[in-house]
Amino acid sequence: MSVRQSLLAILDQGPCYGYQLRHEFDRRTGSTWPLNVGQIYNTLERLERDGFVERGETDSQGHVYWQITDAGSAEVAHWLASPVVRGRATRDEIAIKIAVAVTLPGADAGGILRAQRDESLARLEELRGSLSDDLAATVITQSMIFAAEAEVRWLTHTEQLMAQHPQHALSLELATERPKRGRPARII
CATH class of the missing domain: 1.10.287 (Helix Hairpins)
Known part of the structure; x- marks a missing residue:
C-alpha cells in the first residue's frame, strides 16, 4: 500500500497539515489502515526531499501546511493512471x-x-x-x-x-555439503 502516493493525492486537492492529512487518509480509506502521525511527517519530509511537496504557511496554532509541487501533481497523475504490478516472488x-x-x-x-x-x-x-x-x-x-x-x-x-x-511430502535433514558463496538460483 502506498502511503506516499496516497498522501500526495490528498495534497493534490489542497494544502494540509500533518494531522489533517491523517484525518483525510482515514476518511478516504474508511479508517481501515491506521497511520500514525510520525509516519506521515516522515513521509512528508521524504516527499519534500524528492521535490514533490514543499512547506507552506504556518497558521496561528503552529500547523505547517504542506503543498504539492508540479512534480508532485505529475507523480499523482502517473500513480493513478498506472496499474499496481505485483511482484513475481512470493513473500507470503x-x-x-x-x-x-x-x-x-x-x-x-x-x-x-x-x-x-x-x-x-x-x-x-x-x-x-x-x-x-x-x-x-x-x-x-x-x-x-x-x-x-x-x-x-x-x-x-x-x-x-x-x-x-x-x-x-519431504522430510529433509540438514545438508552435509556446504553451499558455495553467492545467491541461490531463482525458482520461478
Missing part, C-alpha cells in the same frame, strides 16, 4: 511456513495448515461482519474479504494436494 508468510513445515521431520504440516485455515475462516467472518455503508471502507473491506476467501480456498486445496500426494 503462510505459504513459506507451510512449505518449510512439509520439509521438517516430525512437523505436523497438516495440523499447521488446518489451524491456519481455522484462523483464516475466523478472520473472514470478522471481515464480513464489519461491512458498513461507508463506500471507502466497503471497497477496502471487500478487497480483504476476497483475499481471505482466496486464502481459505488455497489452504483447502493445499490440504487436498498433500493428502493426494503423500509421497511428495
Whole structure:
C-alpha cells in the first residue's frame, strides 16, 4: 500500500497539515489502515526531499501546511493512471511456513495448515461482519474479504494436494555439503 502516493493525492486537492492529512487518509480509506502521525511527517519530509511537496504557511496554532509541487501533481497523475504490478516472488508468510513445515521431520504440516485455515475462516467472518455503508471502507473491506476467501480456498486445496500426494511430502535433514558463496538460483 502506498502511503506516499496516497498522501500526495490528498495534497493534490489542497494544502494540509500533518494531522489533517491523517484525518483525510482515514476518511478516504474508511479508517481501515491506521497511520500514525510520525509516519506521515516522515513521509512528508521524504516527499519534500524528492521535490514533490514543499512547506507552506504556518497558521496561528503552529500547523505547517504542506503543498504539492508540479512534480508532485505529475507523480499523482502517473500513480493513478498506472496499474499496481505485483511482484513475481512470493513473500507470503503462510505459504513459506507451510512449505518449510512439509520439509521438517516430525512437523505436523497438516495440523499447521488446518489451524491456519481455522484462523483464516475466523478472520473472514470478522471481515464480513464489519461491512458498513461507508463506500471507502466497503471497497477496502471487500478487497480483504476476497483475499481471505482466496486464502481459505488455497489452504483447502493445499490440504487436498498433500493428502493426494503423500509421497511428495519431504522430510529433509540438514545438508552435509556446504553451499558455495553467492545467491541461490531463482525458482520461478
